[in-house]
Amino acid sequence: xxxxxxxxxxxxxxxxxxxxxxxxxxxxxxxxxxxxxxxxxxxxxxxxxxxxxxxxxxxxxxxxxxxxxxxxxxxxxxxxxxxxxxxxxxxxxxxxxxxxxxxxxxxxxxxxxxxxxxxxxxxxxxxxxxxxxxxxxxxxxxxxxxxxxxxxxxxxxxxxxxxxxxxxxxxxxxxxxxxxxxxxxxxxxxxxxxxxxxxxxxxxxxxxxxxxxxxxxxxxxxxxxxxx
Amino acid sequence: xxxxxxxxxxxxxxxxxxxxxxxxxxxxxxxxxxxxxxxxxxxxxxxxxxxxxxxxxxxxxxxxxxxxxxxxxxxxxxxxxxxxxxxxxxxxxxxxxxxxxxxxxxxxxxxxxxxxxxxxxxxxxxxxxxxxxxxxxxxxxxxxxxxxxxxxxxxxxxxxxxxxxxxxxxxxxxxxxxxxxxxxxxxxxxxxxxxxxxxxxxxxxxxxxxxxxxxxxxxxxxxxxxxxxxxxxxxxxxxxxxxxxxxxxxxxxxxxxxxxxxxxxxxxxxxxxxxxxxxxxxxxxxxxxxxxxxxxxxxxxxxxxxxxxxxxxxxxxxxxxxxxxxxxxxxxxxxxxxxxxxxxxxxxxxxxxxxxxxxxxxxxxxxxxxxxxxxxxxxxxxxxxxxxxxxxxxxxxxxxxxxxxxxxxxxxxxxx
Numbered sequence: 001x002x003x004x005x006x007x008x009x010x011x012x013x014x015x016x017x018x019x020x021x022x023x024x025x026x027x028x029x030x031x032x033x034x035x036x037x038x039x040x041x042x043x044x045x046x047x048x049x050x051x052x053x054x055x056x057x058x059x060x061x062x063x064x065x066x067x068x069x070x071x072x073x074x075x076x077x078x079x080x081x082x083x084x085x086x087x088x089x090x091x092x093x094x095x096x097x098x099x100x101x102x103x104x105x106x107x108x109x110x111x112x113x114x115x116x117x118x119x120x121x122x123x124x125x126x127x128x129x130x131x132x133x134x135x136x137x138x139x140x141x142x143x144x145x146x147x148x149x150x151x152x153x154x155x156x157x158x159x160x161x162x163x164x165x166x167x168x169x170x171x172x173x174x175x176x177x178x179x180x181x182x183x184x185x186x187x188x189x190x191x192x193x194x195x196x197x198x199x200x201x202x203x204x205x206x207x208x209x210x211x212x213x214x215x216x217x218x219x220x221x222x223x224x225x226x227x228x
Numbered sequence: 229x230x231x232x233x234x235x236x237x238x239x240x241x242x243x244x245x246x247x248x249x250x251x252x253x254x255x256x257x258x259x260x261x262x263x264x265x266x267x268x269x270x271x272x273x274x275x276x277x278x279x280x281x282x283x284x285x286x287x288x289x290x291x292x293x294x295x296x297x298x299x300x301x302x303x304x305x306x307x308x309x310x311x312x313x314x315x316x317x318x319x320x321x322x323x324x325x326x327x328x329x330x331x332x333x334x335x336x337x338x339x340x341x342x343x344x345x346x347x348x349x350x351x352x353x354x355x356x357x358x359x360x361x362x363x364x365x366x367x368x369x370x371x372x373x374x375x376x377x378x379x380x381x382x383x384x385x386x387x388x389x390x391x392x393x394x395x396x397x398x399x400x401x402x403x404x405x406x407x408x409x410x411x412x413x414x415x416x417x418x419x420x421x422x423x424x425x426x427x428x429x430x431x432x433x434x435x436x437x438x439x440x441x442x443x444x445x446x447x448x449x450x451x452x453x454x455x456x457x458x459x460x461x462x463x464x465x466x467x468x469x470x471x472x473x474x475x476x477x478x479x480x481x482x483x484x485x486x487x488x489x490x491x492x493x494x495x496x497x498x499x500x501x502x503x504x505x506x507x508x509x510x511x512x513x514x515x516x517x518x519x520x521x522x523x524x525x526x527x528x529x530x531x532x533x534x535x536x537x538x539x540x541x542x543x544x545x546x547x548x549x550x551x552x553x554x555x556x557x558x559x560x561x562x563x564x565x566x567x568x569x570x571x572x573x574x575x576x577x578x579x580x581x582x583x584x585x586x587x588x589x590x591x592x593x594x595x596x597x598x599x600x601x602x603x604x605x606x607x608x609x610x611x612x613x614x615x616x617x618x619x620x621x622x623x624x625x626x627x628x629x630x631x632x633x634x635x636x637x638x639x640x641x642x643x644x
Contacts, residue, residue, distance in 0.1 A: 056540055056638040084542025095537035099246035111239040
């Protein structure tokens with residue numbers, strides 16, 4: 001079943017009044033449980049694609065339907081709430097809140113959703129345990145390694161029980177061991193809990209793990225390979 | 229959703245409070261600025277209000293008392309022929325009224341005081357010293373070197389102010405001639421011996437009032453000069469309005485006035501100073517607001533990426549706005565609480581000890597101010613000030629919080 005359907009999606013930036021197509025007439029669909037990498041050279045439109053899928057930016061044309069809801073037509077407030085309840089984000093620079101512990105960083109998404117304390121506590125512990133940080137729940141980000149911080153970010157992205165997770169270059173700031181470890185965790189979550197992951201990446205290790213690889217170039221899809 | 233029961237509100241408070249301590253040095257600088265600004269402002273205000281409060285207290289105790297009763301005609305030209313009819317029985321009735329602590333009757337005549345060196349126009353106040361002491365604390369303003377307050381039983385004693393004594397160039401036991409027109413219109417004069425020299429904080433009062441025994445005045449004129457003034461002290465200044473109304477009802481033909489009506493200059497100073505104090509504190513808070521806005525704007529710029537992330541993952545703009553507001557208010561409230569505590573300690577300490585400005589304040593006495601100041605701040609001012617500080621915090625928070633709202637998550641999260 002498709003959870004994301006993209007039709008004729010385009011994003012045009014005006015650079016000194018000359019239109020530059022970051023994305024140009026993209027048609028695409030993502031199925032539930034996919035583990036997809038979007039690859040391509042710098043400026044090919046990967047990040048733009050992720051921003052549009054996450055409702056962080058608005059397209060110039062076309063539509064994005066998530067669970068049959070056209071998010072391009074949602075007003076700002078509804079779109080923020082939609083993101084909170086449907087989309088998980090993992091950023092290249094982790095973007096954890098430095099004054100909060102690992103537990104609090106994961107928990108606050110559920111607080112925004114209005115989840116009760118008992119349920120929050122239980123889920124936070126389960127999530128941190130699932131990313132291998134069960135013993136670091138009360139540790140602040142500055143006491144965690146880059147890899148550990150990104151794992152907390154993955155747990156945070158999962159906290160809201162999203163329909164899919166968008167990860168923008170998640171391994172870019174990690175050493176190879178941490179990157180490997182993180183990918184294993186995400187792969188395991190995908191296989192065991194059918195969580196949909198969509199990455200934008202340059203990292204060959206991520207591409208190697210992905211079961212679908214979409215290649216962008218000059219804002220167009222030039223390759224869409226489904227691995228066995 | 230109620231913002232105070234909303235689960236995310238607890239989280240916003242928690243994050244905001246932790247954020248305050250993120251850059252400890254900067255937060256401490258802001259807190260110290262608020263603390264010192266507020267404590268300095270309150271202390272200055274306490275000196276001003278202390279001066280005024282003291283002026284009023286000494287003015288009431290030494291000069292006007294809480295309420296005075298006169299013949300309405302007397303107040304027009306201060307002519308002594310307009311005395312209060314049946315003054316003794318009226319004073320008796322007043323003394324039995326609730327809240328009345330003491331009553332005294334006075335003869336008031338406009339006249340002259342003359343010495344071999346000089347002459348001055350004065351108000352001659354004929355009193356019963358024992359009765360007078362219960363209403364007025366003028367006797368306590370006579371220093372050890374200033375003699376006494378009608379000491380001994382000799383006739384024709386006069387108690388005068390230091391300023392008048394200097395003007396007439398007289399000392400204790402000097403003779404001065406007191407001259408006035410009696411109720412029949414005849415000019416009367418007699419020599420009086422200076423028995424005491426008082427010194428209040430109001431040099432104008434000291435220069436224009438002489439106190440003699442009423443009995444001596446009556447003997448001098450060979451008849452009763454009447455009572456032109458009944459002065460009343462209550463057990464509490466707050467009871468003036470009630471007592472005043474009761475007196476007006478019971479004494480319909482007489483003029484009943486409270487201290488503010490008798491001395492509108494004192495009342496005016498009170499209200500003018502209150503406004504001045506608020507203006508002073510307003511200026512201080514206005515300056516502090518700029519400091520707070522500057523700091524919070526810096527914080528918003530520093531945390532652009534983090535705020536972008538919060539909005540990206542689903543924190544609504546209203547919550548981001550609230551978070552910055554709460555953070556600013558926390559900073560302001562912490563600084564204010566410390567500032568308040570410090571000012572309470574400062575005001576309390578100097579209220580006990582007093583601040584002696586006698587070496588630099590010769591002019592103060594001319595305006596009825598005591599050179600030794602006892603700083604004072606009313607609890608009402610503290611409450612109002614707390615509200616002003618809280619409002620300053622909220623107003624200072626609006627601009628940085630609005631700045632945060634304008635951030636676009638897609639741009640903010642990419643910022644390095």
